[in-house]
Amino acid sequence: MTGAEFLVDHLVKLGDTDVFGIPGGVVLDFLYELDRREDISAHLSFHEQCAGFAASGYAQLSGKLCVAYATKGPGITNLLTPVADAYSDGSPVLIVTAHSEKSIDKTVRFTGEQELDTVDIFKSVTKYAVRIDSAAAFPFEIKKACSIAIEGRKGPVLIDVLSSVFSENIPDIKSHESVMSYEPVSSTDYIIERLKTSRRPIFLIGDGIHQSAAENKIRELADKSNIPVLSSRCSEDVMPTSDMYFGYIGSHGIRCANFILSKADLIIALGNRLAFPINSASFKPIYENAEIIRIEYDESEAKRHIPNSRCFIENVADTINELLRRDICYTESDMWISICKRLKNELFESDINIPTHILSEAFKSIKDNVTIVNDVGNNEFWSSRAYIHAGISNRALYSKCFGALGCSLGKSIGAYYASKAPVLCVTGDQGLQLNSQELQFIGMHRLPIAILLLNNSSSGMIRDRERNRYGRVVHTTQGSGYGTPDFEKLAEAYGIEYTEYTAGVFTKIDSPILVEAMIDEDIALAPNIPKGNKCQNLAPELDKKLFDELDKL
C-alpha cells in the first residue's frame, strides 16, 4: 500500500467524500489516487484560498473532516487565511501539502525551490502541524493528525509530506489510540444547586452545540426545564423555531435578547465562548448581576478570565444529557418566562430595516434543505437579524471568529458537497470581489448555488468607523477610492444567470444564479449599542416610557 493509498483510505473511513485543491507537481500522486477512487471526489478550485474555504464549509456543515490540498510554495501560503478561519471557528479541516527536500535549513533563505518551513508558518493557527519525511512515520502521523482535528474542540491540522512518500510503500501499523481525553461530567450538581436560588436563569448557547450535535437535546432541555435560551450571533440556527429561544445577544443583538440578558441572574453558557464585548461598559452590568457557569470543551478557552464565573471542561453534549437525566427545573419559571415572552412580543417587530426586509423575505421563500452561507461585513449582521425575523430553521454558516472577508463562495461550494442540497450565499460587494474567481467553479459545475449580493457600493462597516472617527471617508465608497465592477457582466463572463432581486427568486434553486439587491449606500448597521449605553438600550432608542417599563420588569 502506498502512502497516497493509505491516506485516501483513511479519509474515506472518516467519511470525507470530497477534497478541494489545485494540482502541482509534488501532490500529483495524491490527486491521482483520489481520481482513481469511486468513493471520494477531488474538485479543482481556482485559488487555494477558496479550496480552504470549501473544505471548511463542508466541515462546518457536516461536522466531518474535509481536506484541502495544495502544492508547495505559493499553493500552501494561499491557504493561510482559510486555515486561520477554520482554527478560529473549530472546523475539522486536514490540509495536505508536500515538499521535495528532505530537510529545511532554517539558517538560509532558500533550502530549495519553493521550499518553505510550512510547519513553522502554520503552527500557531492549527491544532497540529507536522512535517513527514519518511514512509515509516506516515501512517501514524496521518491517524494522529486526523484524530486531533476531529476530537475535542475541532480545528484544522496540517501534514506537509515529502512528495516521494505518496508513492512509497508504507509499513503496517497497529491502530492508533485517541490522543485526547476529556473530563467526566462534573458540572450538573453545581448547576442544580445554583438553580435552587436563581429566579431568572438562562441558557446561553453557541456553536459548541452544533459541534457536539446536541441541537435536539438543548431544545428538549429548554422545554423540560422551562429555562429560556439565548445565543450568540451566528448560532441563531441551533433551535430557531423553539418557543424557548429568544434570539442572539451582542452589540448588534436582537433587542429582546439583550433585555433578557440584562435581567438574568444565572447564565449557564453551553458551548458558548462568551465572546461578546465583556470589557465594555454596556456589558459590565451583566457580570455584576449574574453568576455565570461555563461548560467549555477547549482548555485554552477555559483560561480566559470571565468575571463572576465558574468553568467546567466538558463535552457540552454530555452535560446536557446529564441535565436531562436529572430532570432539572426551577421554581419561579412561570413569572420569568412570561417576562421573556412579553419582551419578545413588544420588541420583535422593531429593528428591521430595508436590507433585513429583503433578506427576511428571501429566507421565508427558501426550502428547508437550503444552507445559508454568509460572508463578512454588514451583510452578515443583516442576515442574522433577518434569520430571526423569518422564523426559519435552515443551517446558517459564518466565518464567526476570524471574520474572513470573501469566504462565502468557497464555503458555499463546500456546503453544497457536504449536503448535496442547494445553497443560498449571502454576500456583499467587497466580499464577492475578494474571491470572485471562484464564480468559475460554481458556473462550470452548474452548482445549485444562489448568490444574493447586497450591493451598497461600499465597504460599509469600515466606512461607518471612518465616519465616526474622522468625519470623512477614504477607500470605502465610490469616489473615495472604492468601486465595483458590473456584476451582471461578471456573472455572464462565468456563464451564471443574473437577475435583480425580486420576491420569490429563491423559491427554487437548481442552478447558479447571481441575484443583486441594490442597497442605499448610506444605510448604516443598526440597531447597535451607543458607547456607554447599557446593553438593552440600543439605538435607535425605544420610546422612553416603553423602555423604562420594560427595563423594570
Add this chain to the structure above:
Amino acid sequence: MTGAEFLVDHLVKLGDTDVFGIPGGVVLDFLYELDRREDISAHLSFHEQCAGFAASGYAQLSGKLCVAYATKGPGITNLLTPVADAYSDGSPVLIVTAHSEKSIDKTVRFTGEQELDTVDIFKSVTKYAVRIDSAAAFPFEIKKACSIAIEGRKGPVLIDVLSSVFSENIPDIKSHESVMSYEPVSSTDYIIERLKTSRRPIFLIGDGIHQSAAENKIRELADKSNIPVLSSRCSEDVMPTSDMYFGYIGSHGIRCANFILSKADLIIALGNRLAFPINSASFKPIYENAEIIRIEYDESEAKRHIPNSRCFIENVADTINELLRRDICYTESDMWISICKRLKNELFESDINIPTHILSEAFKSIKDNVTIVNDVGNNEFWSSRAYIHAGISNRALYSKCFGALGCSLGKSIGAYYASKAPVLCVTGDQGLQLNSQELQFIGMHRLPIAILLLNNSSSGMIRDRERNRYGRVVHTTQGSGYGTPDFEKLAEAYGIEYTEYTAGVFTKIDSPILVEAMIDEDIALAPNIPKGNKCQNLAPELDKKLFDELDKL
C-alpha cells in the same frame, strides 16, 4: 509627532511614493495620515494578496522600499504569499499591520478577536518581523526594519503595531545606525589570478546586478575584458542588447547559452545564485569542467554547497568596480569569443514556436519605457525566450524564485506606480483567474496596463508533468476539471477594453486593455533538456552532424 506621522515621514524620506492595501479598523490612523500627505499616495486594492504584489512590483522595478498594509486577522494572512515571494526574490517591501491587544497568550486559541501571532507566522519568510507594543519602541523599530529591508540582500520586513501607537505621541530619538555591515572587496586578486590560466571564462549574471544597480557597469566590464556573459532566466533584461550577452541558461535555456556554458572552464557568478538544477545529470559536467567563483551578498546563499566553487561575500557592484579599476583581461579572448559568436549565429533562430512568435512580435512593438511583467507558468518561459529574440532592452519582472501564480496583475500595478509608465502584463489563463478581482483596480483607475493573455485553456505546465508521469490528465485541461471564463465579458465587467491579439496592438498603451491570444492547448514547453541529456543537447534535438560539430568547438 504621532506614530503614524513618524512612519509616513520616514517612508517619504526613503523615497516611497505609493502604498497599497485595504482599510480596516486598526490601520485607519495610518491610512488617514497617508491620505493627508501630498508626497505619498495610498491605493485601494481588492485583495490584500494583490496589495502585496503591487508593493513588490514597485520595489522590484524601483529598487526602493514600498509598503503594503493590511488590517488584522484575514487582512494580514492574505499577505503571506506575496511576502514569501518578495523574500525569495529579494524585494524590499515593508508590511505594515496592526493589532488591538497588548499581548498574545500563545497557550490559548484566542487572545482576542482576529488577533494573531503575526510575527511567528511571518518570521520564516521575512528578513525581520517585529511586534511593536509601545510608542517608545516605535521609531527605533521603524528605522531598523526599513534599514534591514533595503540593506544587504534586500527583502521584506514586517511591523505589527499596537493600533493605538499610530495616534500616540512618540519620543525624540537619535539617528539609528545601519544594522548590517559588509566585507570589503577581496575577490579581485583571486579572479585575476584564475583568469591567467583560463581559456574559456564566462560571467554568469543574475538579479543581484539589478539589486545593486550595476547594469551599466557589467556591460562595460564585459566589453573591456572581452569575457562573454550568460545569465539565469528572468535576468535577460540586465544587458540584453550587448554583443557580449549570449542569453540565459537552464533546463529551458537558450540553446546557444547552454552550449557556451558547457564549454566554459571558469564561471564567475556575479549576483547569480547558481539556482539551475546543479544536481541533475545534465548540469553535472559543468562542475567537472569549470571552476566557479561566486560573488554573493547573502551569507545564507553562500552556505549552499556548489561543487568546485569558491565564494566571496561582497556587494557585486563593488566587485565589478574593482575589476574595472584593475583593467582585467585574458589572453585567448579572440578565439573564445569567436566560438561564442558562431554558436549564436548558428542557433539563434532555432527554438522559437508560436507563443514565442506572438510575444516576440509584441515585444518588438512596445516603447522602451514599457515594463514587461510576467506571471508564472509556461507563459513566463515563452516570454523569456521571446525577449531574447525580440532584441529589446525593457525591464522585465518575474516571480523568479517563489513562482507565485497570479502575481502579475498586482506586480503590474506596482510597476506602473514605480515608473509612471505603461506596463505590458504577460499572463496565462490560470494565473489571470487567480487574482482576477484586481482588474477592478486597473479598470477603475484607467491605468496604462495592457494584459496579454496567452490562453491555452489549460494549466499547461502541470498538464505536461501529468502526461509524462501518468499518461492522462486531471484538473489541468478543459474536460478534465479545469475551465476558463469568457475573458471578453470579464474585461467588460471591469470596464476594460478587450481585443483578440493582432500585431501592433501594443504600439501605444495608454489605457487598460485585455488582449487575448488563443494558443493551441497542446503546445508543450519547448525546448527542454530530456532527462539524462547534457545541458547543451535540448529537445527538439539538432541535426546530429551540426550538434557534433558545435559540441566539439
